Amino acid sequence: MYLRAVVHHLTGLESSRWRVQLICRRDRILDAWADDLASSGCEVHRLDVARPRDLQRIAGLIRAAAVVHLNLAFPSGKYQFTCAVLASSFRRPLVVTHQLALALPRRWKVAMRWLGRAASRHIAASHRTRDYLIRELEYPPSRVVVIHHGVDADLFRPATLSARHERRRVIGELLDEAPWGEDVLFTCTVARLSPQKGLFELVDAVQLMAAARPNLRAVVIGEGELRTRIEQEIGSRGLERNLFLAGARPSAQIAEWLAACDLFILPSLYEGGPAIALMEALACGCAAVATSVGGVEEMVTNASLGRLVPAGDARALAAAAEELLKDPDARASMGRVARERVAAEFSVANTVRRTDDVLDEAAADRRA
Numbered sequence: 001m002y003l004r005a006v007v008h009h010l011t012g013l014e015s016s017r018w019r020v021q022l023i024c025r026r027d028r029i030l031d032a033w034a035d036d037l038a039s040s041g042c043e044v045h046r047l048d049v050a051r052p053r054d055l056q057r058i059a060g061l062i063r064a065a066a067v068v069h070l071n072l073a074f075p076s077g078k079y080q081f082t083c084a085v086l087a088s089s090f091r092r093p094l095v096v097t098h099q100l101a102l103a104l105p106r107r108w109k110v111a112m113r114w115l116g117r118a119a120s121r122h123i124a125a126s127h128r129t130r131d132y133l134i135r136e137l138e139y140p141p142s143r144v145v146v147i148h149h150g151v152d153a154d155l156f157r158p159a160t161l162s163a164r165h166e167r168r169r170v171i172g173e174l175l176d177e178a179p180w181g182e183d184v185l186f187t188c189t190v191a192r193l194s195p196q197k198g199l200f201e202l203v204d205a206v207q208l209m210a211a212a213r214p215n216l217r218a219v220v221i222g223e224g225e226l227r228t229r230i231e232q233e234i235g236s237r238g239l240e241r242n243l244f245l246a247g248a249r250p251s252a253q254i255a256e257w258l259a260a261c262d263l264f265i266l267p268s269l270y271e272g273g274p275a276i277a278l279m280e281a282l283a284c285g286c287a288a289v290a291t292s293v294g295g296v297e298e299m300v301t302n303a304s305l306g307r308l309v310p311a312g313d314a315r316a317l318a319a320a321a322e323e324l325l326k327d328p329d330a331r332a333s334m335g336r337v338a339r340e341r342v343a344a345e346f347s348v349a350n351t352v353r354r355t356d357d358v359l360d361e362a363a364a365d366r367r368a
Contacts, residue, residue: 018359021065023047023058025079049082062086066093067362070119073099073272081111088118093362097123097147097355098133100272100294112137120362123147123355125273126295145358148298150351151279153343155251158285158335159259167260175244176217185216185325188261188286190254190277191268193224193245198267198291203233203243204314205267209322210242216325217241218265221257223248258284262331263324266290269311274299274346282306283342285335289320299346304337 021043024034038044045061047054062068068087070080087094096119104112116122116139124130124146133139159167165182172180180186191197199220206218220230220243227245234243249257258264264281271294278290278299288306290296300306307324309316324331 018356019043021045021061023061023083025049026054049079055082058083059086059090062092063090067095067359068092069095069097069359071097071099081115084115084118093365094119095121095123095358095362097125098129098272099125100129100270104136109137116140116143119143120365121145121358123358125149126298128295128298129272145354147351147354147358148295148346149273149276149279150348151276151283151342151346152251152348153283156255156258156280156283158339159256163256164260167256171219171257171260172217175219175246176241180217183215185213185263186261187216187218187263187265187321187325188221188258188281189218189265189267190221190258190281191266192222193220193226193230195226196269196271197222198269198311199226199230200233201269201312201314201317202265202267203230203237203239205265205318205321206239206243207237208315208318209325210239213322213325214242218243219246219257219261220244221246221249221254255280255284258286261286262328263321264288264290265317265321266296267311267317268293268296270294271296279342279346282335282338283346285339287324287331287334288338289317289324291317304334305341306334306338 022037023045024030026046026048034044034046045057047058049055049058062083068083070083072080084094096115116133116137120143122133122139122144124133124144125148127146130144130146133144134141168181168184168186169179172178172184189202191199193199202218202220206216210216230245234240258281264278264286266275266278266288268275268291274295275290278288278296281288282299282305288300290300290306290308291311292308293311297308300308307320309320
């Protein structure tokens with residue numbers, strides 16, 4: 001999900017006066033993502049800091065940059081810190097976007113505190129992340145600004161009634177070998193199959209709901225290292241007709257599936273920002289149940305926008321989902337309000353504009 005946010009930022013900045021060059025590690029997981037960016041016109045350099053020749057290329061690119069912008073989806077690693085050290089050595093202005101802020105062991109805190117001093121500006125994906133950076137890592141408050149991720153509200157939008165019916169028919173035939181009508185209760189989760197996303201709690205919740213609602217069809221869109229374990233859990237509980245792992249899907253198809261479902265469920269154990277998948281679901285007019293983690297509370301600010309439950313509590317997740325699944329009027333009202341808020345406050349254009357301003361400030365620091 002965070003890769004989609006980076007794509008939005010980079011393609012948006014690329015269309016402005018910035019010439020964007022992306023340094024991206026050599027990793028097959030990132031191949032399709034990097035290819036998409038390259039096809040959009042962004043200059044993509046696939047380099048590995050462990051290779052001396054690649055490291056020399058990275059140093060050359062950083063030395064020539066007006067501003068260096070790091071995107072951290074985890075506190076950091078050798079790749080990001082190498083780039084940060086090079087930027088500091090060459091006295092290039094450094095901007096760091098923090099996607100997640102987790103409880104850190106002492107050795108990580110030392111490194112992240114150095115990064116706080118080395119960077120001219122920090123962008124936090126949520127107010128909670130900003131508070132963590134300032135309180136726990138002692139970042140100067142004046143250097144840390146909150147910029148939420150933006151959503152492509154033209155791509156992620158509600159479906160017409162006829163489009164919804166057709167999409168449900170096709171999705172059912174693809175996953176369940178039978179078309180899904182309006183009698184099916186179709187929930188959707190978009191998440192990497194990783195420990196962060198709370199998918200075993202989702203399995204527990206689906207089992208609780210399916211006992212009373214055999215017409216429940218829960219779909220998880222995404223891929224990851226836990227696929228085999230989750231498939232085993234689904235099989236051992238006899239949930240093959242209730243819970244489907246749909247794998248990775250293109251953004252356009254994700255948008256279509258979200259607009260066709262009855263409810264979006266986000267069971268994450270932790271997040272940094274409001275969770276891009278949640279924002280995209282709300283843009284599609286989905287009613288949502290989400291765990292109260294990271295910046296999710298900054299997106300679902302009241303009951304008119306969704307339901308929040310504690311992380312790791314499968315019973316609470318199931319109860320909140322059940323409440324909305326049996327109340328189509330509440331879901332419809334919630335979806336309308338959510339769509340209006342996302343379109344008005346969380347657009348890609350707004351995110352890019354504010355990021356552009358921060359990069360300008362960093363460049364001005366260098367000139368001063």
